[in-house]
Amino acid sequence: MGKDLPKKGKKKPAKCITKEEAKELQHAWCCTRTPEIDKTIGFEDTREFWWSVEELQEYLKYVKKKSKKQGIENPGIRIYFGAYPKEKCKMNKGYSTVFLAPTGAPIGELGKGGDSAPNNYEIEPYNFGGVGHPPNVY
Numbered sequence: 001m002g003k004d005l006p007k008k009g010k011k012k013p014a015k016c017i018t019k020e021e022a023k024e025l026q027h028a029w030c031c032t033r034t035p036e037i038d039k040t041i042g043f044e045d046t047r048e049f050w051w052s053v054e055e056l057q058e059y060l061k062y063v064k065k066k067s068k069k070q071g072i073e074n075p076g077i078r079i080y081f082g083a084y085p086k087e088k089c090k091m092n093k094g095y096s097t098v099f100l101a102p103t104g105a106p107i108g109e110l111g112k113g114g115d116s117a118p119n120n121y122e123i124e125p126y127n128f129g130g131v132g133h134p135p136n137v138y
Contacts, residue, residue, distance in 0.1 A: 019138075026138040037096075045096050048138070050130040059126045063102045066123045071106035076117055078103050082127075095133075100126040 067075035078101045086094035103117040
């Protein structure tokens with residue numbers, strides 16, 4: 001009984017893309033945005049960010065737990081681009097960053113969630129990943 005069911009974590013998620021598609025996305029970003037951004041700010045900006053799987057799982061578990069206490073059954077994560085103020089950047093440049101922002105509303109308030117769910121300002125966003133400098137190319 002249950003032998004035919006895939007083991008948890010073994011099945012490839014439906015939204016996975018190929019490494020070729022990832023390379024195409026990275027190439028398009030680098031060709032259409034990187035030159036203008038770097039020209040405008042006057043230095044080569046970062047464009048990739050790193051967290052360990054353990055760190056991300058810890059944060060997602062935190063979001064799930066706090067969301068559940070708020071009556072949010074289907075929380076999400078929205079990823080925002082950001083930039084450090086020059087004076088707060090270790091290298092005094094003002095490099096780009098991304099941060100993760102929890103989303104979701106209790107059932108009955110603005111629907112169940114999804115990509116149009118509101119930001120959940122009751123849960124802290126997540127930041128401070130590692131970056132490659134110069135940026136690592138995919």
